[in-house]
Amino acid sequence: MKYFFSLLILLSCVAKPKAQTLIDPTIKTPHAVMDDFMDQRFGMFIHWGPVTLRGTEIGWSRGHEVPTAEYDSLYKEFDPILFNADAWVKTAKDAGMKYVVITAKHHDGFCLWPTKSSDYNIMNTPFKKDVVGELAAACKKYNLKFCIYFTVLDWHDPHYPNHNGASPPDSLVNMNEFVKTMKSELKELVTTYHPYMLWFDGNWEKPWKNEYAVDVYTYLKQLDPNVIINNRLGANDEHVTLNSRSIGDYATPEQVIGALDMNTPWETCMTICTQWAWKPNDKMKSLKECLQTLVKTAGGNGNLLFNVGPMPDGRMEQRQVTRLKEMGDWLKIYGESIYGTKGGPFAPNNDFATTRKGNKLYVHVFEKKSDLLTLPLATKVKVKQAYLLNGGEIKYSQDTTGNITLQLPDQLPNNNDTVIALELTTSAEAIPVVSHLN
Structure with missing residues (x-):
């Protein structure tokens, strides 16, 4: 009889469902x-x-x-x-x-x-x-x-x-x-x-x-x-x-x-x-x-x-x-x-951040530390045009390594965040994340 009760106890333990985690x-x-x-x-x-x-x-x-x-x-x-x-x-x-x-x-x-x-x-x-x-x-x-x-x-x-x-x-x-x-x-x-x-x-x-x-x-x-x-x-x-x-x-x-x-x-x-x-x-x-x-x-x-x-x-x-x-x-x-964008490819810092959507890379400039802002991309892309969002054109240059250098205006039009749009010939969202800035 004791074996019978032991079997019942064993079966009850086996039958008890395990809590889902x-x-x-x-x-x-x-x-x-x-x-x-x-x-x-x-x-x-x-x-x-x-x-x-x-x-x-x-x-x-x-x-x-x-x-x-x-x-x-x-x-x-x-x-x-x-x-x-x-x-x-x-x-x-x-x-x-x-x-x-x-x-x-x-x-x-x-x-x-x-x-x-x-x-x-x-x-x-x-x-x-x-x-x-x-x-x-x-x-x-x-x-x-x-x-x-x-x-x-x-x-x-x-x-x-x-x-x-x-x-x-x-x-x-x-x-x-x-x-x-x-x-x-x-x-x-x-x-x-x-x-x-x-x-x-x-x-x-x-x-x-x-x-x-x-x-x-x-x-x-x-x-x-x-x-x-x-x-x-x-x-x-x-x-x-x-x-x-x-x-x-x-x-x-x-x-x-x-x-x-x-x-x-x-x-x-x-x-x-x-x-x-x-x-x-x-x-x-x-x-x-x-x-x-x-x-x-x-x-x-x-x-x-x-x-x-x-x-x-x-x-x-x-x-x-x-x-x-x-x-x-x-x-x-x-x-x-902002809306419907992807972040990156750069991690935001106190000087700038970037967002992207389709073939556009948006550069949000917080502080002007120099007349030039260089974006060292991890891959070479071609810029069709660069301009202040809802504003005039921005001069830029590209080198053979994938760097894009922007000529910032003498005075940033928005002291909180000046947005520059870069229209690319390819998808901005496909640019690999840049792990660090030089």
Whole structure:
């Protein structure tokens, strides 16, 4: 008899399915969808919620700058009566942005849509409006792609083991229930608002495992095979890189410009000021910093997700709106050198960056160190003509080794970024990456 029970135990162990830690490659986001995403180049990130009433960082100030009980009660007085989804999305449109990402749920667990999974949501504030739904409708109106930020961790959910310093009752901690709630909330978001992309975050804490991430990714692909998913879903996935084990579609370097990468998609997320959520008198980046961040990102073959933090009353700060409009004005003139381009063949530096599309190589000049700018290409190409984008001709010369030397104008016409277009007789996109400059 003991052998019979031993056999049953052995069979039960064999029959138990192994937890999946890798994505089934057949369900990954199609290459055509990812190519479309990378063509967008410029998006708006929005971090917003009841914490703006204190002007501290969203999520992270809970239990620190703002006591936990106070933080978790802020929603009771959150009434942003000047919120206007059209105004927000029009700001993104005027900035030349192509997609918008809203923090539907950050680490504090507060939901900006009327979820059925939790009472801790926008409908239980004095405001009582579906922020996510209104933004989705506004994006459709202005022809921008609507995207959603969603946290992996949730310091407010009693089923989640880590409460950012607080100790929940052990009897309530249950990761299976937590994942069940997470999937329920994601189903609401995907089936109700049909986001183009889901931007996950908060994947580094020990309770989160890769098997949960694969389960969620697979579940989402059943809801929408084309929804794009970033690389912050897998447990402890390195944000700045993407590899065969990544549970997500693209890399997400944060507050730094990603390195030149012609093989895998990536997107830098960065703040227009210093804090993600609104902060009074927060230091804002200059127009030069903003534009060169965008150009260097595109020059590295990445997208820029640029963050704004609206105020407690629902408005975006006018100074931020103005700065973004200045970026949009530049893009109206020079946008062809950003949208739908490839980065390279040079890694961006403080003097210049390059982008390319078809037979055009765009040279973005930031600083004039000399009258001549030499581009040491790794292969010989022939230039048909060189000119300032939307301006006059540029004198140039070529040698037999593949170097192209440009004669820069006495005064750069744009102090933030002067764009020179080189029309080639062959594809600019086929030029090999130049590993270093002389």
